[in-house]
Amino acid sequence: MIKDQKPVYYSDYLHLSKLLDSQHPKSKEIGREAHDEMLFIMVHQVYELWFKQILHELKPVLKIFSRDFVEEHELGFVLSRFERVIKIQSLLQTQLEVLETMSPMDFLEFRDLLIPASGFQSVQFKTIETLFGLTTQTRYTVDRDSFLGRLKEGDKHQIESLEKQDSLFNLIEKWLLRMPFTEKHNFSFWQDYEKAVETMLSKDGSVIANNPYTSDFEKKIQQDYLQTTRLSFQSLFDDKIHDDLVSKGLRRLNRPALLNALFIFLYREEPLMHLPYKVLNALIDIDENFTSWRHRHSMMAHRMLGTKIGTGGTSGQDYLKKAADKNRVYLDLFNLSTYMIPKAALPKLPERLKKEMNYHYKTEEDTSITPSSSDLNNTN
Numbered sequence: 595m596i597k598d599q600k601p602v603y604y605s606d607y608l609h610l611s612k613l614l615d616s617q618h619p620k621s622k623e624i625g626r627e628a629h630d631e632m633l634f635i636m637v638h639q640v641y642e643l644w645f646k647q648i649l650h651e652l653k654p655v656l657k658i659f660s661r662d663f664v665e666e667h668e669l670g671f672v673l674s675r676f677e678r679v680i681k682i683q684s685l686l687q688t689q690l691e692v693l694e695t696m697s698p699m700d701f702l703e704f705r706d707l708l709i710p711a712s713g714f715q716s717v718q719f720k721t722i723e724t725l726f727g728l729t730t731q732t733r734y735t736v737d738r739d740s741f742l743g744r745l746k747e748g749d750k751h752q753i754e755s756l757e758k759q760d761s762l763f764n765l766i767e768k769w770l771l772r773m774p775f776t777e778k779h780n781f782s783f784w785q786d787y788e789k790a791v792e793t794m795l796s797k798d799g800s801v802i803a804n805n806p807y808t809s810d811f812e813k814k815i816q817q818d819y820l821q822t823t824r825l826s827f828q829s830l831f832d833d834k835i836h837d838d839l840v841s842k843g844l845r846r847l848n849r850p851a852l853l854n855a856l857f858i859f860l861y862r863e864e865p866l867m868h869l870p871y872k873v874l875n876a877l878i879d880i881d882e883n884f885t886s887w888r889h890r891h892s893m894m895a896h897r898m899l900g901t902k903i904g905t906g907g908t909s910g911q912d913y914l915k916k917a918a919d920k921n922r923v924y925l926d927l928f929n930l931s932t933y934m935i936p937k938a939a940l941p942k943l944p945e946r947l948k949k950e951m952n953y954h955y956k957t958e959e960d961t962s963i964t965p966s967s968s969d970l971n972n973t974n
C-alpha cells in the first residue's frame with residue numbers, strides 16, 4: 595500500500611454495487627418475468643465492456659499512427675495492442691454459445707418488449723468499426739438514414755464526427771506511403787519484380803501449352819485463367835486498371851501504398867520489415883475475426899428468429915449475412931497473396947539496401963551504414 599493512501603475495498607474499487615444493479619429485465623417490470631432475459635441482458639453488457647476495452651486499445655494506436663514518424667519500438671507497442679484485441683475477439687466469438695443455450699421460444703417470452711432496440715444501436719460497435727476504417731460508402735447498409743436514423747441525436751453526431759476523422763485504415767495507408775526502400779540507390783524494385791512476374795507467367799504458359807494430358811479445349815480454358823492472373827498483376831502497375839478496381843469497390847488502398855505493403859510481405863524476413871509485416875498481418879487477423887463474429891452472430895440470429903425481421907427493423911438474418919460479407923476493411927491486404935511469387939524468383943536486393951534493412955551495432959572501428967530504426971518513415 596502506498597503511504598497515506600486509504601485502504602481499497604474490493605467492491606468499491608470495482609463499483610460492484612453499480613455494476614450488479616444494472617440488470618433490469620423488462621419482463622419483470624410488467625410482472626411476467628422471463629427467466630432468460632437476465633442472461634440476454636448480461637451477455638450484451640459483457641460485450642459492451644469488451645467493446646470498451648477494444649476501444650481503449652485502439653485509441654493509443656491511432657495516436658501513434660497520426661504522427662509523421664513511427665518509431666520501431668512503437669510498432670512493438672502497436673503489435674501488443676493488436677494481439678490483445680485478437681484474444682478479446684476469440685472470447686467474443688465463443689460467448690455467443692452461452693446465449694445459444696436460450697431457445698427461440700424462451701427468447702419469444704420477452705423479445706417484443708425490446709422493440710425497437712437492437713445491437714444495431716450499439717454505438718461502441720459502430721465506433722470500433724468506424725475507427726477501424728469502415729465508412730458509410732464501404733459498409734453494407736440498408737441505407738444511411740436507417741443506419742444513423744435509429745440513433746439518439748448525441749450518438750448520431752458522435753459517429754458522424756468520427757467519420758470525418760482519419761480512421762486506422764487512412765493512417766496505415768499514409769504510413770505505408772512513407773516507406774522508402776523500393777526506389778533507392780539506383781535500384782527500382784518494381785521494374786525487377788515485373789520482370790520476375792513475367793518470367794513466372796511465361797513459364798506457367800509453357801507448362802499449359804506443353805501438357806500432353808490436356809485437350810486443346812482445356813488448354814484454352816487454362817490460358818484464359820492465366821490471362822486473368824496477368825491482368826491482375828498489371829493492376830499493380832497500371833493506374834487505369836487500379837482506378838477501375840477502386841471505382842468498383844474491389845480495391846481501396848492507394849496504389850503506391852499497396853505496392854509498399856506488398857514489398858513488406860515479400861521481404862518480411864528482412865529484419866526491418868518484420869515488425870511492419872506482423873502489424874499488417876495482425877490487421878488481417880482482426881478483420882477476419884470481425885467477419886467470423888458477424889457470420890456467427892448471423893447464424894445465431896437465424897436460429898433464434900428464423901426469417902423474422904430484427905427488432906431494429908432490418909430484414910434480420912439476411913441483412914446480417916450480407917453485412918458480414920460486405921463490411922470488410924482490409925481486403926487489399928488479404929488480396930496481396932495474389933501477388934506473391936516464389937522466394938527463389940524474388941528480385942535480389944542490392945547489398946547496400948539489404949544492409950540498411952538490417953539491425954547491426956556500430957562499433958567505433960565500424961564505418962558501415964547503421965540503419966535508423968525509423969527508416970521506414972523517411973520519405974527519401
Ligand code: HEM
Nearest residue numbers: 638641712713714716719895898904905906907908910917
Ligand atoms: C438472441 C440473440 C440475438 C439476436 C436474435 C440478434 C439479432 C440481430 C439482428 C436481427 C440484427 C440486425 C438489426 C436489427 O434489425 O435488429 C442485429 C444486429 C446487431 N447485433 Fe444482434 N442479435 C442477438 C444478440 C446479439 C449480441 C449478444 C450482441 C453483442 C453485442 C449483438 C450485437 C449486434 C450488433 C453489433 C448488431 C449490428 C450489426 C450491424 O449493423 O452490422 N447481438 N442483431
